[in-house]
Amino acid sequence: MTIAEPTVETAGRDRILDEAASLFLKQGYEAASVRRIAEAVGMQAASIYHHFNSKEDLLEVILHRGLEVMTVAFDDASTATLGAPGRERLAAHIRAHLAALYENGPYTATHVTTFRTAPENVRTTIVPQRDAYEALWTTLLNDLLTSGVLTPDTAVGPARLMLLGGMNASVEWFDPQRGSLDDLAHLITRQTLYGLSNPLKN
Amino acid sequence: MTIAEPTVETAGRDRILDEAASLFLKQGYEAASVRRIAEAVGMQAASIYHHFNSKEDLLEVILHRGLEVMTVAFDDASTATLGAPGRERLAAHIRAHLAALYENGPYTATHVTTFRTAPENVRTTIVPQRDAYEALWTTLLNDLLTSGVLTPDTAVGPARLMLLGGMNASVEWFDPQRGSLDDLAHLITRQTLYGLSNPLKN
DNA sequence: AAGCCTATCTAACGAACGTTAGGTAGGCAA
DNA sequence: TTGCCTACCTAACGTTCGTTAGATAGGCTT
Numbered sequence: 001m002t003i004a005e006p007t008v009e010t011a012g013r014d015r016i017l018d019e020a021a022s023l024f025l026k027q028g029y030e031a032a033s034v035r036r037i038a039e040a041v042g043m044q045a046a047s048i049y050h051h052f053n054s055k056e057d058l059l060e061v062i063l064h065r066g067l068e069v070m071t072v073a074f075d076d077a078s079t080a081t082l083g084a085p086g087r088e089r090l091a092a093h094i095r096a097h098l099a100a101l102y103e104n105g106p107y108t109a110t111h112v113t114t115f116r117t118a119p120e121n122v123r124t125t126i127v128p129q130r131d132a133y134e135a136l137w138t139t140l141l142n143d144l145l146t147s148g149v150l151t152p153d154t155a156v157g158p159a160r161l162m163l164l165g166g167m168n169a170s171v172e173w174f175d176p177q178r179g180s181l182d183d184l185a186h187l188i189t190r191q192t193l194y195g196l197s198n199p200l201k202n
Numbered sequence: 203m204t205i206a207e208p209t210v211e212t213a214g215r216d217r218i219l220d221e222a223a224s225l226f227l228k229q230g231y232e233a234a235s236v237r238r239i240a241e242a243v244g245m246q247a248a249s250i251y252h253h254f255n256s257k258e259d260l261l262e263v264i265l266h267r268g269l270e271v272m273t274v275a276f277d278d279a280s281t282a283t284l285g286a287p288g289r290e291r292l293a294a295h296i297r298a299h300l301a302a303l304y305e306n307g308p309y310t311a312t313h314v315t316t317f318r319t320a321p322e323n324v325r326t327t328i329v330p331q332r333d334a335y336e337a338l339w340t341t342l343l344n345d346l347l348t349s350g351v352l353t354p355d356t357a358v359g360p361a362r363l364m365l366l367g368g369m370n371a372s373v374e375w376f377d378p379q380r381g382s383l384d385d386l387a388h389l390i391t392r393q394t395l396y397g398l399s400n401p402l403k404n
Numbered sequence: 405a406a407g408c409c410t411a412t413c414t415a416a417c418g419a420a421c422g423t424t425a426g427g428t429a430g431g432c433a434a
Numbered sequence: 435t436t437g438c439c440t441a442c443c444t445a446a447c448g449t450t451c452g453t454t455a456g457a458t459a460g461g462c463t464t
Contacts, residue, residue, distance in 0.1 A: 012441070028319040030232035034422060046424080047442050055422065087399075116315070116374060117230040148403045158389055159398055161375045162368060169367030172318060187360055195397035196361055197289075201350045214411070236452060248454080249412050257452065 013051045015041050021062045021106040029059055029114050059114070060122050066100075066111030067129045073100040074136050086149030087193060093140060094192070095185035097167050102176040112168045137164065163192055215253045217243050223264045223308040231261055231316050261316070262324050268302075268313025269331045275302040276338050288351030289395060295342060296394070297387035299369050304378040314370045339366065365394055 019040040023032035034055055035045040052058045077096035081089040100108040115123065115130075141156045141163075150159075167188060174184055221242040225234035236257055240247040254260045279298035283291040302310040317325065317332075343358045343365075352361075369390060376386055 026319075028230055028232060030230060031319065033420075035420085043441090044443060045422085046444080049423070050441060113318070117228075117233065148400055150398045151400045154398055155389075159393070161372075162390070162393055165371030165374060166364060166368040168374075169371040170363075172367060172370075173363045187357075188364070191361070191364055191397065192393075193397045193399040195393065195395045196352045196356055197395040198350055198353045235450075237450085245411090246413060247452085248414080251453070252411060 016048060016051055016058070017062060017065070017107075018105065020058050021066075021110040024059065024062065024114050025106050025110040029118060056119055056122055059118060060125055062107055063111050063115060063118065063122065063126045064129060065105075066107035066109070067126065067133055069104045069108045070097060070100045070111075071129075071133055071136070073097060073104070074133070078140075086144045086147050087189075089140070090144060090149070090193070091185070091189045093137075094163075094167065094189050095182070097164075098170070098181055098185050098188070101167070101171060102174070102181055109171050112171060134160065134164070163188075166192070218250060218253055218260070219264060219267065219309075220307065222260050223268075223312040226261065226264065226316050227308050227312040231320060258321055258324055261320060262327055264309055265313050265317060265320065265324065265328050266331060267307075268309035268311070269328070269335055271306045271310045272299060272302045272313075273331075273335055273338070275299060275306070276335070280342075288346045288349050289391075291342070292346060292351070292395070293387070293391045295339075296365075296369065296391050297384070299366075300372070300383055300387050300390070303369070303373060304376070304383055311373050314373060336362065336366070368394070 016037065020032070020037045023037055023040060026032075034048055037058075038045040038048055041048075048058070052061070073096040074093060077089075077092040081092045084092070101112065102109070115126065118126075137160045138156060141150070141154075141160055144150045145152070145154055145156060170184065170188075218239065222234070222239045225239055225242060228234075236250055237247040239260075240250050243250075250260070254263070275298040276295060279291075279294040283294045286294070303314065304311070317328065320328075339362045340358060343352070343356075343362055346352045347354075347356055347358060372386065372390075
């Protein structure tokens with residue numbers, strides 16, 4: 001058990017995390033000042049430091065939480081599609097990753113957009129958990145490869161990077177208010193598996 | 203007069219742009235201070251302001267240049283593949299965009315990574331040129347669609363977003379020092395056209 | 405030789421930054 | 435009722451930020 005039910009104690013802390021993650025997502029880590037985060041929460045900048053040791057600490061917690069949201073989504077998709085056909089399993093995991101990006105708070109999207117330029121010590125702390133998440137995808141794609149769902153000459157490493165990169169890149173253009181997440185998931189799944197080429201014309 | 207041949211005059215200015223773009227790429231726009239940029243160039247911070255009006259101005263010039271590099275690469279690919287088969291034309295333009303990202307200075311990569319969180323007035327200034335570049339891709343994909351190279355039910359808008367997003371996302375993991383750009387271009391072209399699915403197993 | 409222009413410098417400005425010290429008010433426990 | 439603990443506050447710290455003013459040194463023009 002990692003996530004407690006929201007109590008009065010954690011409410012203030014979680015409010016700070018929510019607003020900080022949203023601001024980091026919109027403006028970037030450096031541009032979002034502690035004072036602006038505090039203002040969004042409705043408190044003074046100094047009060048942030050009752051809950052977190054530093055601004056870097058705040059970012060670290062947010063990046064970890066974003067990764068946790070992804071990982072939980074992935075695991076849920078795995079158990080939900082145990083024994084299902086390969087393409088269905090892939091579709092479910094793609095949909096799960098996109099749901100983590102757009103339907104479970106700003107944490108995953110913030111992770112995706114701010115990790116690359118995060119302070120080095122923060123990045124270093126996050127890397128193991130990040131590797132673990134990527135390993136989940138490697139295992140999934142390897143399963144699909146050995147079961148014959150993917151072309152035998154598929155390079156799993158690059159395929160994983162392109163798939164995750166493609167999904168994450170959607171934060172640049174996909175607006176969950178305007179588009180359906182199911183449509184997006186279907187689009188990416190279809191394009192990943194079958195591509196754009198017209199099979200009738202070669 | 204907009205672009206002069208490189209003289210001793212513009213050399214200092216271009217040095218500043220190079221170092222600034224590299225730092226913006228590595229650390230982000232806000233984290234890279236004018237003093238650090240000046241230090242990388244080998245001058246004092248105040249000297250930057252002999253060449254640029256403000257830090258925002260510096261970013262704006264860099265973003266524009268990144269877009270110009272992309273556009274020139276696209277146009278070169280277009281003229282180089284006039285009358286060529288559709289898939290070859292697509293491959294050439296993918297390769298051109300990736301070359302702009304990795305082989306023509308840090309400008310295009312910096313554009314891709316910093317545009318989303320750039321100050322709003324800077325973003326506003328850039329948008330028209332950005333729309334023009336995306337329109338080039340829309341035209342190309344529409345050509346491929348009407349000539350039957352792409353599946354008739356291809357949605358060109360999302361396809362363009364996914365293709366550009368996928369290529370741009372490679373800046374997160376592709377290292378031009380370690381990997382071949384031709385390999386990357388081939389990988390993305392192949393995956394875009396044909397996907398990962400094993401055609402022998404449905 | 406005189407004057408100007410370009411490119412840089414030193415020095416400093418006010419503002420904003422992350423952060424700390426110390427205080428206060430309210431709830432819970434003894 | 436007293437005392438403590440949590441969650442905030444006000445005030446301020448030293449640092450760094452983007453930026454400006456003004457000086458200087460070297461080269462080109464006349």
